[in-house]
Amino acid sequence: xxxxxxxxxxxxxxSGAIMIVFSKESLYxxxxxxxxxxxxxxxxxxxxxxxxxxxxxxxxxGAVVVLSIMIILSINLKEENQPKQNITxxxxxxxxxxxxPIAGLLLYAIAKAPFAFAxxxxxxxxxxxxxxxxxxxxxxxxxxxxxxxxxxxxxxIVLSRRRLHVES
Amino acid sequence: xxxxxxxxxxKAIVVLLVISALAGFGTYLERKxxxxxxxxxGPMHVGPFGLLQILADGIKLFTKEDIVPQHANRLxxxxxxxxxxxxxxxxxxxxxxxPEFTIFGYTIRPIIADLNVGILFVLGAMASGLYxxxxxxxxxxNKWGIIGSARTAILFLSYEVVTGLSILAPIMIVGSLxxxxxxxxxxxxxxxxxxxxxxxxxxxxxxxxxxxxxxxxFDLLEHEAEVISGYATEYSGMRWGMFFIGEYANMITVAFxxxxxxxxxxxxxxxxxxxxxxxxxxxxFFFLMLWVRASWPHVRPDQLxxxxxxxxxxxxxxxxxxxxxxxx
Amino acid sequence: xxxxxxxxMPLALVFIGALFLMLFSLVKQVELTNYNLVTVxxxxxxxIIELIIFQNVEHDYLFETIFAKMFIVDKLSTxxxxxxxxxxxxxxxxxxxxxxxxxxxxxxxxxLLLFSIxxxxxxxxxxxxxxxFISIELASITLYVLVxxxxxxxxxxxxxLKYIILGSLAGVFFILGVALVYxxxxxxxxxxxxxxxxxxxxxxxxxLVVGMMFMxxxxxxxxxxxxxxxxxxxxxxxxxxxxxxxMATTLKIAIFSILLRLFLVxxxxxxxxxxxxxxVVAIATLLLGSLLAIAQTQLKGMLAASSxxxxxxxxxxxxxxxxxxxFAASAIIFYLISYFLSALGAFGxxxxxxxxxxxxxxxxxxxxxxxxxxxxxxxxxxIFMLSLAGFPSTIGFLGKFYIFMSVxxxxxxxxxxxxxxxxxxxxxxxxxxIALMYFYPSPNPKKRFPFAISTLLIVGVALxxxxxxIGTGLIPFVAGADGLLTIASEALKTIGK
Numbered sequence: 002x003x004x005x006x007x008x009x010x011x012x013x014x015x016s017g018a019i020m021i022v023f024s025k026e027s028l029y030x031x032x033x034x035x036x037x038x039x040x041x042x043x044x045x046x047x048x049x050x051x052x053x054x055x056x057x058x059x060x061x062x063g064a065v066v067v068l069s070i071m072i073i074l075s076i077n078l079k080e081e082n083q084p085k086q087n088i089t090x091x092x093x094x095x096x097x098x099x100x101x102p103i104a105g106l107l108l109y110a111i112a113k114a115p116f117a118f119a120x121x122x123x124x125x126x127x128x129x130x131x132x133x134x135x136x137x138x139x140x141x142x143x144x145x146x147x148x149x150x151x152x153x154x155x156x157x158i159v160l161s162r163r164r165l166h167v168e169s
Numbered sequence: 170x171x172x173x174x175x176x177x178x179x180k181a182i183v184v185l186l187v188i189s190a191l192a193g194f195g196t197y198l199e200r201k202x203x204x205x206x207x208x209x210x211g212p213m214h215v216g217p218f219g220l221l222q223i224l225a226d227g228i229k230l231f232t233k234e235d236i237v238p239q240h241a242n243r244l245x246x247x248x249x250x251x252x253x254x255x256x257x258x259x260x261x262x263x264x265x266x267x268p269e270f271t272i273f274g275y276t277i278r279p280i281i282a283d284l285n286v287g288i289l290f291v292l293g294a295m296a297s298g299l300y301x302x303x304x305x306x307x308x309x310x311n312k313w314g315i316i317g318s319a320r321t322a323i324l325f326l327s328y329e330v331v332t333g334l335s336i337l338a339p340i341m342i343v344g345s346l347x348x349x350x351x352x353x354x355x356x357x358x359x360x361x362x363x364x365x366x367x368x369x370x371x372x373x374x375x376x377x378x379x380x381x382x383x384x385x386x387f388d389l390l391e392h393e394a395e396v397i398s399g400y401a402t403e404y405s406g407m408r409w410g411m412f413f414i415g416e417y418a419n420m421i422t423v424a425f426x427x428x429x430x431x432x433x434x435x436x437x438x439x440x441x442x443x444x445x446x447x448x449x450x451x452x453x454f455f456f457l458m459l460w461v462r463a464s465w466p467h468v469r470p471d472q473l474x475x476x477x478x479x480x481x482x483x484x485x486x487x488x489x490x491x492x493x494x495x496x497x
Numbered sequence: 498x499x500x501x502x503x504x505x506m507p508l509a510l511v512f513i514g515a516l517f518l519m520l521f522s523l524v525k526q527v528e529l530t531n532y533n534l535v536t537v538x539x540x541x542x543x544x545i546i547e548l549i550i551f552q553n554v555e556h557d558y559l560f561e562t563i564f565a566k567m568f569i570v571d572k573l574s575t576x577x578x579x580x581x582x583x584x585x586x587x588x589x590x591x592x593x594x595x596x597x598x599x600x601x602x603x604x605x606x607x608x609l610l611l612f613s614i615x616x617x618x619x620x621x622x623x624x625x626x627x628x629x630f631i632s633i634e635l636a637s638i639t640l641y642v643l644v645x646x647x648x649x650x651x652x653x654x655x656x657x658l659k660y661i662i663l664g665s666l667a668g669v670f671f672i673l674g675v676a677l678v679y680x681x682x683x684x685x686x687x688x689x690x691x692x693x694x695x696x697x698x699x700x701x702x703x704x705l706v707v708g709m710m711f712m713x714x715x716x717x718x719x720x721x722x723x724x725x726x727x728x729x730x731x732x733x734x735x736x737x738x739x740x741x742x743x744m745a746t747t748l749k750i751a752i753f754s755i756l757l758r759l760f761l762v763x764x765x766x767x768x769x770x771x772x773x774x775x776x777v778v779a780i781a782t783l784l785l786g787s788l789l790a791i792a793q794t795q796l797k798g799m800l801a802a803s804s805x806x807x808x809x810x811x812x813x814x815x816x817x818x819x820x821x822x823x824f825a826a827s828a829i830i831f832y833l834i835s836y837f838l839s840a841l842g843a844f845g846x847x848x849x850x851x852x853x854x855x856x857x858x859x860x861x862x863x864x865x866x867x868x869x870x871x872x873x874x875x876x877x878x879x880i881f882m883l884s885l886a887g888f889p890s891t892i893g894f895l896g897k898f899y900i901f902m903s904v905x906x907x908x909x910x911x912x913x914x915x916x917x918x919x920x921x922x923x924x925x926x927x928x929x930x931i932a933l934m935y936f937y938p939s940p941n942p943k944k945r946f947p948f949a950i951s952t953l954l955i956v957g958v959a960l961x962x963x964x965x966x967i968g969t970g971l972i973p974f975v976a977g978a979d980g981l982l983t984i985a986s987e988a989l990k991t992i993g994k
Contacts, residue, residue: 106707107707109703110677110703110704110706110707111680111704113701113703113704114680114681114701114703114704115681115697115700115701116680116681119683138565139627140563140564141563141564141565141567141568141625141628142567142625142627142628142631145619145628145631145632145635146631148512148612148615148635149616149631149634149635149638151612152515152609152612152613152616152635152638152639153638153639155519155605155608155609155612155639155642156609156638156639156641156642157642158605159605159606159609159642159646160642160645
């Protein structure tokens with residue numbers, strides 16, 4: 002049962018990812034992105050990690066993709082303004098030739114890796130354990146992420162404000 | 170295992186049917202209430218007190234021609250209403266509608282999926298409901314549609330933050346994200362209700378709830394005088410109906426959330442049994458939404474953003490901060 | 498506890514400075530110079546504290562009960578912090594005139610710069626891979642904005658977009674590599690990786706190697722090594738002078754701080770497995786960088802391309818670390834210092850000229866007869882060019898000398914020979930500028946030497962370069978540039994195993 006769901010989710014994940022790259026219209030790319038996000042959330046749910054599942058839904062699906070669709074909406078992309086990207090057979094073949102050894106190496110390494118999985122703890126993935134881990138063991142990266150977000154916010158404001166400045 | 174699956178499927182179907190029917194009934198109620206408040210009679214001609222008007226409207230919606238505009242993005246245009254309706258019902262899945270009851274010796278818990286993160290799930294599902302209007306507006310090749318969907322996205326994203334933050338303070342007090350825990354935490358009668366401990370959070374949640382369900386005074390998305398019907402401009406027939414059902418289902422969800430989190434849930438009040446208590450509470454909130462619609466004007470989009478980011482957000486954060494200090 | 502608080506002071510000061518400037522920038526009446534001075538003041542206090550810490554610290558986990566060995570303070574991290582802080586201070590002061598001459602700078606610029614420095618300092622202190630990733634991102638995300646700060650120039654925006662898209666794509670590889678490493682080791686602490694490798698010598702670690710390679714992709718991209726060097730020239734040309742200076746010097750040092758920590762301790766047991774890759778990357782960086790540098794017509798582009806070549810030299814020394822050279826790591830640090838001084842000076846002169854004159858000094862031809870117009874500036878520029886080319890009696894020569902020594906020590910004579918050949922090629926494009934400055938008549942009359950913070954500092958940096966090159970032998974009892982090498986090796990000893 003679990004593996005069936007896994008394969009369904011993996012199918013959606015991969016097809017969404019392919020859709021992002023190959024679709025000509027950016028709206029379809031965004032929808033492919035949406036598919037990827039939802040399938041990822043499904044993967045987390047399959048792991049019984051309810052917190053990550055909901056974080057993925059709330060942040061990934063509810064905010065990130067919405068914003069990217071908003072941007073597509075507001076910059077009014079027209080077909081003639083988009084770069085002419087030719088996805089020809091030659092390109093695909095060439096890319097595959099480059100990627101294939103890396104993918105093969107990765108698969109080989111994962112297949113041979115001595116994974117030592119610990120059994121899942123009792124309250125795995127609940128919001129309580131997640132919060133405790135984040136605020137005790139991982140408190141340093143957690144706080145630096147908040148600084149990162151602050152810096153990124155200042156940067157975003159600076160970039161957007163100067164556009165207004167230019168127009169006025 | 171099998172019994173659980175069958176039970177869940179039955180519950181899902183019952184909820185789906187009942188809420189869809191209620192959504193239809195909701196339109197009738199809305200027209201009647203608005204009419205009485207404006208000293209009119211409302212729908213009177215079809216059936217006794219115009220009750221069969223719902224049926225007539227339903228037949229009209231079902232039999233209307235399903236038009237897809239020529240330059241529209243066909244696939245997305247057709248899928249978008251389904252997203253709105255589906256997410257509205259998915260949100261309902263994690264809400265405990267009534268207290269447990271026994272029928273034919275079989276105990277039924279009227280909740281489709283008892284998640285330990287119920288509140289977040291409801292909020293997340295409602296947040297993804299935003300894709301319906303957003304994609305609909307973008308796909309229909311109509312300027313009013315695009316304006317409507319841009320307004321939707323901004324509105325939802327802004328008020329999503331306020332909803333989450335306002336509900337965080339009660340979560341801190343209860344110490345759980347499960348709605349059943351919320352209900353049980355307020356079992357001690359009217360004086361135990363969360364609203365007395367968190368009045369600010371309740372007001373914030375109510376305002377944000379109005380915004381998230383596109384009710385007046387925040388119904389910028391389909392403000393007739395400005396943007397025709399907003400994202401639903403080009404829709405007709407059943408697809409338009411699905412937006413409607415989704416909106417009413419969302420209203421019911423918000424009403425349930427408000428009653429469960431702030432007003433004691435389905436605990437019995439004195440002589441009133443639990444299931445009746447929650448129906449009364451939900452009906453009150455539903456009525457409140459209609460009442461506000463009849464008496465308040467719209468706000469402008471810039472006022473809406475101002476309200477969200479410069480007023481409600483700071484208040485919500487202060488509320489959380491004070492709650493945290495008090496809890497310490 | 499008090500000592501720990503003292504150790505965290507420099508970082509806290511930089512962060513508080515960033516917050517202060519962020520809020521301070523709302524006050525519109527403040528002159529830009531004052532923002533600059535406030536920033537420099539914060540950085541200087543932080544630098545002084547770091548200097549005191551450097552004397553006293555050995556190897557310490559900061560707030561071990563709270564941060565759980567994630568925050569490491571040793572002489573190496575302190576040394577790198579001193580480099581970041583002095584690099585930032587010099588960058589800001591040298592560009593003092595430039596800031597005043599452009600209208601698009603405001604308080605937020607300095608706040609963002611401080612955020613970036615905070616990320617770099619965190620990177621030097623980190624003992625944990627996820628923290629390292631976040632620190633790299635903090636340093637780069639703020640830099641993306643700084644690159645696009647000049648809103649009058651489409652080139653600046655183009656550079657920003659290129660840098661954002663490529664940089665974030667490259668950044669992702671680091672976290673992918675961390676995930677793979679975590680899959681094998683079950684921990685992201687640097688020390689744990691080392692002990693895992695020591696204790697599991699028979700098990701299959703190919704996944705760990707693949708993970709390490711993915712992490713290398715990000716790090717190589719950020720320092721601009723081949724084959725990830727294509728962004729360097731465009732981004733450096735497009736960004737404003739202060740940002741170019743900051744990127745070319747401070748950011749590179751920051752990335753090397755984590756590279757050294759990774760390769761000296763944690764990946765040391767498996768380093769021989771990817772030595773060949775590092776060697777190929779070093780050679781490719783040297784060759785491609787030289788080709789790019791020869792082809793440039795703009796001076797800024799030439800300096801950008803030559804920075805790729807300098808990275809190539811340092812990668813040669815990184816290769817030597819893997820083969821077993823004893824002082825290659827100190828040589829890298831020494832080279833970083835020498836490159837940092839020379840590049841800072843060269844970019845500084847360009848930025849000063851951009852602020853002082855209407856005429857834009859962009860291409861080589863603009864420098865025809867420069868020596869007759871501004872003899873002191875030209876002399877300083879000559880010193881910087883000589884140092885970048887590795888001419889004897891400058892600090893750049895010593896840097897290259899140590900690097901080649903460390904490579905020769907490992908027996909890689911051919912690689913060292915290639916390095917020397919590349920150094921000879923580099924003489925072409927550095928001396929082209931010197932020849933243009935001196936051997937052509939000037940159309941303009943001679944100008945007075947303008948006394949300002951910027952110019953005095955440029956001359957000071959030039960003197961430091963010369964002192965670093967020859968001072969050691971001339972003045973006895975005063976620590977010369979060799980002292981830096983001792984300090985570096987002393988710092989490297991404190992990395993815990």
